[in-house]
Amino acid sequence: MQARPGPFDQEGTTMLSRRHDRAENTVRDDATQAASALTQHLQDGGGLVPVQVSGLALAAGEVAFADVSCSAARFYGTDVDYPTSTGYFEHHPTFGRRWVSNRRLDARRRQEAEDAALPQWRDHTAARVVLTSAGVRLLPRGAREWMSFDHVLLTGVTAEPATVVLSYSTCAPLLLSGPAVPWLGVAIEHLRHGSA
Helix, strand or coil: CCCCCCCCCHHHHHHHHHHHHHHHHHHHHHHHHHHHHHHHHHHCCCCCCCCCCCCCCCCCCCCEEEEEEEEEEEEECCCCCCCCCCEEEEEECCCEEEEEECHHHHHHHHHHHHHHHCCEEEEEEEEEEEEECCEEEEEECCCCCCEEEEHHHEEEEEECCCEEEEEECCCCCEEEECCCHHHHHHHHHHHHHCCC
């Protein structure tokens, strides 16, 4: 009698990996189909359907069209926070106790601090995203205050199969990813250019 592969056996791991890949492919295909269906609906003269949202106060005349979970990140640089110098005290027979700096370590740590300050995707978090007629409303996990990204300040939308990058004139770009993103990309472009 041959033993069945356990969850950590090579064969079992391969099976779990294949299932996970199939599930991801199914979600990705569904997201692509939803975006295509929305594109066709909008081209045929249809509009976005309003949805009810809780926990977000909308402005007068503002209408919500989506309330979804996404991963979010912002693209920006920071000020360089240079580390203090490193070294050690040496007890020299002639010169006595003196500080000896570690120039190599200091140079490496300075370079690491400069690299860490360069513009890059930061603040990666899960977030609740509400798309409204006025903009994208973002509530990062654990936050109490909503972040507003208004459509009137939107300067660019870069849509990829699994992500959408929203560029704004007054703040750092916003990266959204997740199953709802292809649909969101189509809807945001539609709102950005108006229903005409």
